[in-house]
Amino acid sequence: MQLSLWRKTSIAILSVAILNMGMAGAATAAIVDTSALVTADRQADLSAVRTQLERADVRAQMEKMGLDAQAVDRRVAALNDRELHRLAVDMQNAPAGGDVVWLVGAVFVVLIILEITGVIDIFKKV
Secondary structure, rough: OOOHHHHHHHHHHHHHHHHHOOOOOOOOOOOOHHHHHHOHHHHHHHHHHHHHHHHHHHHHHHHHOOOOOOHHHHHHHHHOHHHHHHHHHHHOOOOOOOOHHHHHHHHHHHHHHHHOOOOOOOOOOO
């Protein structure tokens, strides 16, 4: 009885496999033009990044760090579309001045915890 069940299962699996061989889809390929891949979004992202980099305070900070503005511009132009878009979005969403408030709050919490546990003694007992 087991042999006949094994045989029926094997025949069913082979039948399905043979039927699927005849239904294989054909793949097509074509040459994609570069202009189809480069979109107007790249130009918008590039102009947004360059606008931010051309600000006087940004230029002054780059000079202070020893960066050449032309070298930065060449590197931005060399970014691929995904990297350029990510940079443009990050530059638009970055808070002015950073997250200083969160940093000060975190330091305050750490100091309070250290004071409570007795590691440091900020509030001297008289």
